[in-house]
Amino acid sequence: xAATPSLPALGEARHAGLIHRIGGIEKQxxxxxxxxxxxxxxxxxxxxxxKIDGVADHIPEQEVTLGxxxxxxxIVGWGSTFGxxxxxxxxxxARGRDVSHVHIxxxxxxxxxxxxxxxxxxxxxxxxMNTGQLKTVLRDQFLVDAKPLNKVSxxxxxxxxxxxxxxxxxx
Amino acid sequence: xxxxxxxxxxxxxxxxxxELGVRPENTVFVSGIGCSSRFPYYMETYGFHTIHGxxxxxxxxxxxxNPELDVWIITGDGDALSIGGNHTMxxxxxxxxxxxxxxxxxxxxxxxxxxxxxxxxxTRSPSTPFGSVDRPASPCSxxxxxxxxxxxxxxxxxxxxxxx
Numbered sequence: 001x002a003a004t005p006s007l008p009a010l011g012e013a014r015h016a017g018l019i020h021r022i023g024g025i026e027k028q029x030x031x032x033x034x035x036x037x038x039x040x041x042x043x044x045x046x047x048x049x050x051k052i053d054g055v056a057d058h059i060p061e062q063e064v065t066l067g068x069x070x071x072x073x074x075i076v077g078w079g080s081t082f083g084x085x086x087x088x089x090x091x092x093x094a095r096g097r098d099v100s101h102v103h104i105x106x107x108x109x110x111x112x113x114x115x116x117x118x119x120x121x122x123x124x125x126x127x128x129m130n131t132g133q134l135k136t137v138l139r140d141q142f143l144v145d146a147k148p149l150n151k152v153s154x155x156x157x158x159x160x161x162x163x164x165x166x167x168x169x170x171x
Numbered sequence: 172x173x174x175x176x177x178x179x180x181x182x183x184x185x186x187x188x189x190e191l192g193v194r195p196e197n198t199v200f201v202s203g204i205g206c207s208s209r210f211p212y213y214m215e216t217y218g219f220h221t222i223h224g225x226x227x228x229x230x231x232x233x234x235x236x237n238p239e240l241d242v243w244i245i246t247g248d249g250d251a252l253s254i255g256g257n258h259t260m261x262x263x264x265x266x267x268x269x270x271x272x273x274x275x276x277x278x279x280x281x282x283x284x285x286x287x288x289x290x291x292x293x294t295r296s297p298s299t300p301f302g303s304v305d306r307p308a309s310p311c312s313x314x315x316x317x318x319x320x321x322x323x324x325x326x327x328x329x330x331x332x333x334x335x
Contacts, residue, residue: 016196021211023220034212 055109062111066090067100070120073169076146078104078134081127081157088162099166104134115142123169125149127162176327177206180274181213198241201230203255206281207247207274224255227262230269242269249279252288252308263317273310 020032028035029043066089067074077085082103089101102117104110118124118138124146126135132148139146149165151157188198198216202208204223211218217240221229230244244262251259251273262271278296279285285298289310293302314322 019196019215019217021218021220023212023218025209025212025220034209 053109056112059106059109059111061113062102062104062117064117065101065103067093069100069117071100072098072121073123073125073166074100074102074118074121075162075166076102076104076118076124076126076134076138077128078107081129084157084159084162085127087159088166091159091163092166097166097170099170107134110141115144118142118144118146123147125165125169127151127157127165129156177210177274179327180272181210184272185214193241197239198243199230199233200243200245201226201233202245203247203250204281205247205250205279206276207245207272208250210245210272224250224253224258226250227255227258227267227271231262231265231267234267234269238268242267244269244271246271246273247287248273248275248277248289248308248310249287252310252313256288259313260317263314263319266318266320275310277307 025034026036026041026044027033028037028040029047066086075085075089085101085103089099092099100121104114119142124138124144125148126132126138126146127149128134129151131152132150135146135148138144147169149162151161188195195214195216198214199219200211200214200216201219201221202211203221203226208220208226211220219226219229219233226244226246230242233240234242246255246259251271259271262269275289277287277289277291277294279287284296286294286296286303286305288305288308290296290299290303290305291307292304295302311322311324
């Protein structure tokens, strides 16, 4: 195959240097031609991982959804559990409990400051409508003692269920 | 066992495109999955190796985004008539301004030779060890029935491949 010119100067062929192919088969670093070489596969895998990790530079830092940075307890949620978590934390705070709500929007890669933020709390509870996937990732990534609160009954969390978990953790 | 002579088709296209004066940067080959669909990697044009049976959907998007592009869909008998049979039918009836090259080798070659929608009755394969019982689909009849405007058929074992 002919080598692709790097940056064509002529207007007539201004798109020629941009010719490329998209596809799932492993390609050679630099040229983009099909390449099954084991070392090349390793290099391309590392390259792709680096690109995904780099996404963290372009997403906002994690903010505390309700409450304070640092404290006795944080409830960490993601997705559709926002409502019951938020209301449970709001009610508990109204009763004077030291609890905050952190709701993660960017699941992977995670915000750069998420680790230090979680470590600023004494206890972490992760309510999830699965058997504890985010909890496992948080424990793996940040070595924090995140505790699960799981429910897979086909029905959403009740505010009272999360309130009960907050009271239990703070008593 | 039926075999796909990909190289004959590749060579025919690689020879014919320059003869037609086609500009590589104005040409896109969009493929699905299968031995046929590795084709874009071997052309010095824009290429998109997409998802099984869904090349027509991606090609439609490409054409919508830039109608000036010369869009070619590369597919096979399994990709176009089984996994993507629905997409193929709608692409044909909509008469998208593109070309479809369907490589029909009457078998799923890439996955070790299971019988396909165009396999003949009695084809022995890993998935039909006692011979297939289904009557084969006819790609040209399918295209006619779906309202295709131009249909042609060629064989890789003859020189007609260059003019098909």
